Amino acid sequence: MAAKEFDIPKLPTYIEIPELNPGVMEGEGPFKSSEEFQNPLGFPGEKVDNWQEVAIAKMGELKSKYRSVQVFLDSCVKCGACTDKCHYFLGSSDPKNMPVARQDLFRSVYRRHFTFAGKYFPKLVGAKELDDDMLDDWYNYFHQCSQCRRCSVFCPYGIDTAEISMAAREVLDTVGLGQKYCNQILGKALTVGNNLGLPEPALKDTLLDLEEEVEEDFEAPVKYPLDVKGSEILLITPSADFFAEPHIDGLIGYGKVFYQDGVSWTLSSYASEGANFGMFIGSYDVMRKAALRIRKAALDLEVSRVMVGECGHAWRVAYSFWNTLSGVGAGADSSDEYAAKLQNQLDHRYPQPQHIIEYTYDLIQRDKLEFDKSENDDRTVTFHDSCNVARATNMGGIEGGQFILPREVIKAVCNNYVDMERSTIKESTFCCGGGGGLLTDDLMEIRVKGAMPRMQALKEVEKNNGVDTLAAICAICKSQFTKVLPKFDFDPYMIVSVHQLVSNAIVLDKPQTDATDAEEAQEAETE
């Protein structure tokens, strides 16, 4: 497809709030889904005739099912605190990319149909009808939101545009206006088991190749097991880890850490996907269907631990939603047979589910891993906090653990680490620009523009501290950065997985079978 020509934003020394350029990001939005991808998810294949009626009814249903939607629609006072917080606004200058203005596309229709003031005094309170133009704006601008939740951090009422954007996308799907990228991928994830549509034989081959390659390169029989019943750990990782660069070097790293710990682990061909695009389209049901595959794989493979690889929104879904959706977690009531069935099988000495970073960090804390940090001496590393990990999850069960643990893992394997500017990291982190179902070529313009604030902060540490490596723990961030880094005169290969850095530095020796062996081996080596 011939991509639209657009200017790549210049990187300023400081982020400036742009002047408003209304309509600059107007357009038809991403490619629309078709019957083939809509119907399997339970959505109509094309725009239904009575779409207004259907849409309003759906809005009513959603606001009665989600307290977030109801409270957020009613509570905004238009104070303007969020107006300069969205990376898409900062990069594009389109006022409809200001969080409050994006929400208002939805809120104005809510007011028109569900509030007294909006029904009788629409002009006064800015209530609007859901007409064709409005629906087009919904489709366009709710697909210019990566659901990164940066606005929510800064809102005095915690209003989260992601919740509104998810609701809007669900309404759009319900009237037959789905997004092709997300819905096509979901079709594969819900039938084949992963977003790539990689069937079991192909996955098996890929992993065998990987084993050969790793053995050749590192002279250790590191395994990448698939569907091994009775393993201790089931690893759920984004399928991008199986083939994409730089993701696969992270997968190699996970394998090496497991190998060194001597733990038995497996991937599942049935649940070979950590990413869950059901969250992006806002559908509880679709998100649940995807999550149920992990439950089933855990039950079938009789594992005692479920672990998640490097993926931002996958970790959000796993950490915050799995327990709710499919019982992968802890603390179900004794009367809750559904959740208890799985939870009784899991080993609750470990958090369930556990992030691979938590696992590696824990091994490092217990001196189970040995590193040659000089292997990474050619790098000066900074860490990009991925939005879903940073703002919607935790690690390690300590306050701010999701910021601390990845940094500690990096520092354990690298000598040179620098943070980017404080207002662009941790809970204030800027999205990579490709999250929330926007990682598709037909949205390249907004992806590049939305990357500007992150690129700006990166440029500063490149200039001032010689940073040449950007580490991340999210498959979407990694793919997005590979594409957008060169647009801002960076080396596309500077983006790496955190476990790639671990992989570079980890010292492999014979596989160990239990903790005592590991300790002895380590003592022997240090002597």
Place this chain on the structure above:
Amino acid sequence: MSTLSIIFTALFYISLFVFIVGMGKKIYQFWITPAPLKIPTAPTQLTQTGVVFRMIREVTLFESLFRSNKWIWLFGFLFHFGLLLVLVRHLRYFIPGDLPEIFLLMQPFKYAAFAMVIGLAGLLARRIFVPRIRYISAPSDYLMLLMLIVIGVSGVVMTFTDNHTDVMAVKAFASGLVTFDWANLPTEIHFLVHLFLVFVLLAVFPISKLLHVPGVFFSPTRNQVDDARKKRHISPWALQQEKEHAVKLEQTLGKDE
């Protein structure tokens, strides 16, 4: 009683009724609407105590707003804190008879009216002169500020200029509303405007953005404990769906048995 007094007495009860019923309905709606998923926003709190303190900081110090924008925080804080002190001081009119001594200490609270008006003026100026905020403003957003400014300024005029109202008559009227011992009210125009707009404010509270007052307490991103892994959180509708659809969902999963 004069006709005017009867009208204002009636307006008081009507607006109060609309306020109580409207807010009751709205709070009930917020209350019964489930939050099906755990969505706290960083910096999240890992314990219930942590959440309580976070909420207290949010509603007393406007913590998130402070992090966000110092100007809006300054004006917003001046207005809200000023309004709070002024409201507390207004209690004197509604308590019949002699006042407890503590009210003497509240006398300086009258100066809070200036903080309130300055805060409101700042917010209005931003709404008019900052293009981003102008872009997101509806007529009602300006009106709300203007209304509050008129309430504040008319109060200041009564308290600090020679246009004093007969405060004893005000007290007789206001406490009469509470004790149902109705009395005539003073008829100065600034007093009537002040009072009328307060009634309007009460009445529009449940149908306007003033719902941010109860809303903030119900905001899931702020009031949820970040413990999704430790405790299964499930909404009634999702639980019912889980039971009813267990079989059906399995069937739609493709190669599931």
